[in-house]
Amino acid sequence: MTKLLLSLHVLAAIVAIGPVTVAASMFPAAVRRGDRDAMRVLHRICRVYALIGLAVPVFGLATAGSLGVLGDAWLIVSIVLTVVAAAVLGLGVLPGQAAALASGPALSGGGPALSGGGPALSGGGGSAAAPARLGMVAGVFNLLWAVVVVLMIVRPGSTTGA
Template identity: 65%
Template sequence: MTKVLLSLHVLAAIVAIGPVTVAASMFPAAVRRSDLDQMRTLNRICRVYALVGLTVPVLGLATGASLGVLTDAWLLVSIVLTVLAAVVLAYSILPAQAAALWSRDPVDATRLGMTSGIFNLLWATVVVLMIVRPGSTTGA
């Protein structure tokens, strides 16, 4: 069962988190070009895949429980970074994208790009922790 959970967790991460990170990174450039069609598409990708992405931590927790590693430091740090990434997406990136789409006020594309970069860096760190698992006794 552990292999199935791990496979589903990795698959969900690739399918759900990948598109959000790419779309969030592309959005500031679309703002600079004032490409409203592309902005709408990228925002929709971010919103929809953010919801689908909720399966990733659920499957991750199930996998961690199955492996018996829920109290390992690398997993706890990954959980904290995942929560931070979700907060950045929900409370910074998505509202800024909505503001760019629906208001007449200009959105700071540079700041949005920086925020998207932080979001992506958080996810990249989680991926590295999932692969390296420093201090793990389950083997590499």
């Protein structure tokens, strides 16, 4: 059963989190180009796969329970980083993308600043700053997942033998 749960956990991570990280990273470039069709598609990918991505921690916790490692420090850190990544996605990336989509033609230069669309876009600045902020927030999201992946592979201090 453990091998099945671990397989489902890894598959869910690849199938769900992978597309979100790629789409979130591509979105700022679509904003810079003013490619609203690409922006809509990338935002939809992020939203839909974020929901599908909820399966990753579910299968992960089930796997950890079957391995008896729920109290291990590497797993607790991974859980905390996963929660932080989910918060960055839900409170930064997705609202920032929605604000960029709602801003309309102001993205192509000289228009009003994108602000008030969530933490990813707050802080003022011109329309040229919005893609940079979106890129930064997406980068933080991606970095958090990279650290979680490394922790899952290395498992520092784990007695399960890595």
